Amino acid sequence: MIPEVGNFLLIMAFINAIFLGTLSFYGAQTSHQGLIRFTTRAAVSIFVLVLASFICLTISFINNDFSVAYVANHSNSQLPVYYRISAVWGAHEGSLLLWVLILTGWMAAVAIFSKSLPKDLVARVLGVMGLVAVGFIAFTLFTSNPFERVLPFIPIDGADLNPLLQDFGLIVHPPMLYMGYVGFSVVFAFAIAGLLQGNLDHKWARWSRPWTTVAWIFMSLGIALGSWWAYYELGWGGWWFWDPVENASFMPWLAGTALIHSLAATEKRGVFKSWTVLLAILTFSLSLLGTFLVRSGVLTSVHSFANDPVRGRFILIFLGIVVGASLLVYALQSSKIRSKTNFGLYSRETALLFNNALLAVVTFMVLLGTLHPLIQEAFTGGKSSVGPPYFNLMFSIFMIPILILMPIGQQINWKQESLKPLLTKFWLWAISSFLLAIAIVVVLGDLQPMAIIGTTLGLWVLAGCAKYILGQAGKNASLTAGMKKISRSYWGMIVAHLGVAVTVLGVVLTSYFSLEKNIKIRQGETVQVEDFKVEFYDFKNTQGPNYISSAGSFRIYSDSEVLTELHPEKRKYNASRMVMTEADIDAGLFRDIYMVMGEPLEDGAWAVSVYYKPFVRWIWLGAIFMALGGVLAISDKRYREKRRLKKQNAAPSDGLAKAGSEEADNE
Amino acid sequence: MKAHRRNKLIAILAGLVLLAGAVALVLFALSENINHFYPPTEVAQGKAPMDRTIRVGGLVSYNSVKRDNDGLNVEFQITDNQNTMMIQYEGILPDLFKEGQGVIAEGKLVTADRLVATKVLAKHDEKYMPPEIEQSLEKYGHPVQSKTTDN
Numbered sequence: 001m002i003p004e005v006g007n008f009l010l011i012m013a014f015i016n017a018i019f020l021g022t023l024s025f026y027g028a029q030t031s032h033q034g035l036i037r038f039t040t041r042a043a044v045s046i047f048v049l050v051l052a053s054f055i056c057l058t059i060s061f062i063n064n065d066f067s068v069a070y071v072a073n074h075s076n077s078q079l080p081v082y083y084r085i086s087a088v089w090g091a092h093e094g095s096l097l098l099w100v101l102i103l104t105g106w107m108a109a110v111a112i113f114s115k116s117l118p119k120d121l122v123a124r125v126l127g128v129m130g131l132v133a134v135g136f137i138a139f140t141l142f143t144s145n146p147f148e149r150v151l152p153f154i155p156i157d158g159a160d161l162n163p164l165l166q167d168f169g170l171i172v173h174p175p176m177l178y179m180g181y182v183g184f185s186v187v188f189a190f191a192i193a194g195l196l197q198g199n200l201d202h203k204w205a206r207w208s209r210p211w212t213t214v215a216w217i218f219m220s221l222g223i224a225l226g227s228w229w230a231y232y233e234l235g236w237g238g239w240w241f242w243d244p245v246e247n248a249s250f251m252p253w254l255a256g257t258a259l260i261h262s263l264a265a266t267e268k269r270g271v272f273k274s275w276t277v278l279l280a281i282l283t284f285s286l287s288l289l290g291t292f293l294v295r296s297g298v299l300t301s302v303h304s305f306a307n308d309p310v311r312g313r314f315i316l317i318f319l320g321i322v323v324g325a326s327l328l329v330y331a332l333q334s335s336k337i338r339s340k341t342n343f344g345l346y347s348r349e350t351a352l353l354f355n356n357a358l359l360a361v362v363t364f365m366v367l368l369g370t371l372h373p374l375i376q377e378a379f380t381g382g383k384s385s386v387g388p389p390y391f392n393l394m395f396s397i398f399m400i401p402i403l404i405l406m407p408i409g410q411q412i413n414w415k416q417e418s419l420k421p422l423l424t425k426f427w428l429w430a431i432s433s434f435l436l437a438i439a440i441v442v443v444l445g446d447l448q449p450m451a452i453i454g455t456t457l458g459l460w461v462l463a464g465c466a467k468y469i470l471g472q473a474g475k476n477a478s479l480t481a482g483m484k485k486i487s488r489s490y491w492g493m494i495v496a497h498l499g500v501a502v503t504v505l506g507v508v509l510t511s512y513f514s515l516e517k518n519i520k521i522r523q524g525e526t527v528q529v530e531d532f533k534v535e536f537y538d539f540k541n542t543q544g545p546n547y548i549s550s551a552g553s554f555r556i557y558s559d560s561e562v563l564t565e566l567h568p569e570k571r572k573y574n575a576s577r578m579v580m581t582e583a584d585i586d587a588g589l590f591r592d593i594y595m596v597m598g599e600p601l602e603d604g605a606w607a608v609s610v611y612y613k614p615f616v617r618w619i620w621l622g623a624i625f626m627a628l629g630g631v632l633a634i635s636d637k638r639y640r641e642k643r644r645l646k647k648q649n650a651a652p653s654d655g656l657a658k659a660g661s662e663e664a665d666n667e
Numbered sequence: 668m669k670a671h672r673r674n675k676l677i678a679i680l681a682g683l684v685l686l687a688g689a690v691a692l693v694l695f696a697l698s699e700n701i702n703h704f705y706p707p708t709e710v711a712q713g714k715a716p717m718d719r720t721i722r723v724g725g726l727v728s729y730n731s732v733k734r735d736n737d738g739l740n741v742e743f744q745i746t747d748n749q750n751t752m753m754i755q756y757e758g759i760l761p762d763l764f765k766e767g768q769g770v771i772a773e774g775k776l777v778t779a780d781r782l783v784a785t786k787v788l789a790k791h792d793e794k795y796m797p798p799e800i801e802q803s804l805e806k807y808g809h810p811v812q813s814k815t816t817d818n
Contacts, residue, residue: 164762235759235762341671341674341675342671343671343674344674345674345677350674350678353678357681357682357685358685361685361686361689364689364693365689365693368693368697369693369697372697372701376701382703382704383703383704383722383799383802384701384702384703384704384722385701385702385704385722385773386697386700386701386702387700387701387702387720387773389696389699389700390696390697390699390700393696393700394692394693394696397692398689518739518757518758518759519739520739578762578763579762580762581759581762596759598739598758598759598760599734599741599759599760601734607739607759608759609758609759
């Protein structure tokens with residue numbers, strides 16, 4: 001019964017979304033107040049319907065209702081209850097429902113938090129999101145319905161959730177990532193609504209900016225979580241593989257990062273308006289492309305899931321319609337957009353222009369590398385793949401100028417600045433970064449030129465942040481007084497850039513100074529691995545909730561001192577008969593020691609892998625800083641101002657614009 | 668020319684130079700790093716180059732996995748049901764590596780039918796067959812069928 005209710009609720013949501021996606025535009029066009037009021041209510045009610053439908057599916061999982069095909073294929077009665085809940089989004093159908101849930105959640109949020117915006121604009125924004133929702137709910141209902149029953153032969157037990165996904169990482173990673181992916185639909189909807197209305201002023205940028213930042217925060221955390229999960233779960237010690245599925249999430253993130261920066265320029269200075277709009281469209285299009293790549297399985301990926309060409313075709317057609325229609329609207333309406341262009345060559349506008357150009361190029365090169373096998377296949381029929389060296393090389397080449405310009409860009413003034421005094425202040429910082437980088441590299445290992453360049457750049461960005469804070473202190477009585485003067489949104493920028501520096505340092509130092517060894521070891525034996533000794537002192541078989549575990553116990557020595565004890569496992573899952581390696585990691589701020597059980601060899605020996613990974617945690621720590629930066633930026637005074645003004649009911653949009661422009665001059 | 672026009676021109680030119688440079692670099696890097704896929708039959712026909720990184724794939728033949736006992740070398744045979752080839756790998760094989768299942772190996776050929784792999788991919792999902800292998804099995808895996816279509 002419950003699955004049917006869920007299905008029915010989803011159909012109701014579908015019908016509502018069709019109404020929302022059509023009546024909103026009609027209402028906004030004819031200024032029909034009743035219809036405009038309907039849009040906000042419809043948006044909220046669609047969310048409630050989808051949420052209820054999602055809960056129905058969750059209940060089916062908790063109750064082990066194996067008459068539902070999706071539950072039978074991805075759950076098992078032995079599965080602990082928290083994994084039964086996360087199994088809801090453990091495979092295609094359920095993760096689509098989660099996608100729809102999050103999309104409608106964003107839609108409801110726009111409806112609720114946009115009371116101070118012009119009503120007809122909000123109606124159009126919700127209309128665009130409603131149309132996106134129509135597409136995705138149709139996709140769920142017609143090609144991947146999670147509520148389908150297996151009747152009349154109900155399986156006695158389920159096939160179990162893929163053991164790789166029985167992990168904390170899976171509970172949090174997909175929802176986070178989807179919040180990001182789908183969150184970019186808000187700025188997309190604002191862009192399309194603005195284009196349709198034909199008046200894209202700086203207010204447009206102001207309204208869509210916090211939404212974009214929130215989506216970007218989730219996306220940053222989602223990608224970092226995915227990377228961290230792959231690191232400890234896949235047992236290769238790798239944290240990024242340039243796999244098509246990873247690239248699928250990375251491309252919208254890169255475009256979204258560019259968008260955040262160009263939105264800043266558009267909001268503060270009224271420049272790059274039409275580019276910003278185009279970027280908003282492209283960012284969401286990349287999100288949809290990502291969905292297509294992940295869900296269609298056209299590319300061979302280490303993350304491949306079972307797939308079905310019909311689904312791929314559906315998303316491809318949907319992608320074509322969305323991208324085609326929005327680019328058409330852009331082509332027809334963008335001539336109405338007027339940008340200001342009065343800025344000097346040495347100005348923050350130019351710096352942001354470089355930021356956007358470089359990020360766009362990086363996005364493009366990731367896109368090309370990801371899609372190349374498809375293009376190649378279309379022309380020659382041969383299968384191929386693009387190797388990580390391509391991505392590593394290209395990414396480094398374009399990241400270098402981005403990182404060089406970052407500290408300068410964050411300090412240069414809007415409009416006009418004389419370059420010479422600005423640069424002279426930076427010399428000392430640049431030289432100190434370089435010397436410190438050499439020192440770090442010498443301590444960790446060989447003097448490799450690329451490692452020195454990368455470390456220098458990471459430190460250079462750190463130095464830029466420090467220099468800015470100290471500069472503010474210089475203008476004021478003390479450091480704390482200076483720090484208090486810095487606005488929240490500025491703190492956001494500094495912290496996010498600090499995060500970039502931390503991630504860069506993590507990536508560079510891990511890539512160049514990691515130690516990876518495969519050894520053969522018997523119980524009771526001690527083996528020398530470079531500077532460490534590994535002792536295999538115990539081996540046990542134990543019973544887990546739905547698996548049997550074989551765990552080795554190892555001690556790692558440096559000289560004669562015990563560094564850590566590790567217990568990597570091999571698990572055999574009862575239902576699926578799959579064997580999984582569970583790495584054991586001794587995590588630290590400056591290094592991880594990572595061990596994996598490989599295969600049992602003859603006479604009681606095991607093949608095991610030992611990894612020593614310096615600074616690997618910094619990769620994800622940096623992402624946390626980036627997200628924190630985003631949080632600081634959206635907690636800025638001017639967004640709270642909006643709420644205060646709304647309460648006073650005093651001409652909200654005008655007051656907002658005024659408060660904002662004063663603020664802009666202060667900065 | 669007015670200042671802002673000049674600036675615009677500089678910005679556009681800088682953009683174009685950057686773009687041209689980027690495209691050239693991308694194309695060069697791509698041509699160096701494309702790993703073509705070859706099923707065992709095409710390797711046997713000598714279509715695969717010897718000195719480049721390539722990908723091969725097929726089903727792991729039953730009882731073909733041999734482990735070297737004093738090191739971590741492992742050898743196995745893959746097949747597309749028409750031809751076979753040997754894969755040599757040093758390290759720990761992925762969890763889903765199993766005899767009878769589809770795998771992809773990336774590396775270089777050392778002899779006409781032996782590849783030294785730097786990476787072995789097996790799939791997360793045991794029901795999943797990499798599209799490359801599925802196609803090559805369709806193409807080469809059923810010799811009887813392909814004969815009838817040839818006629």
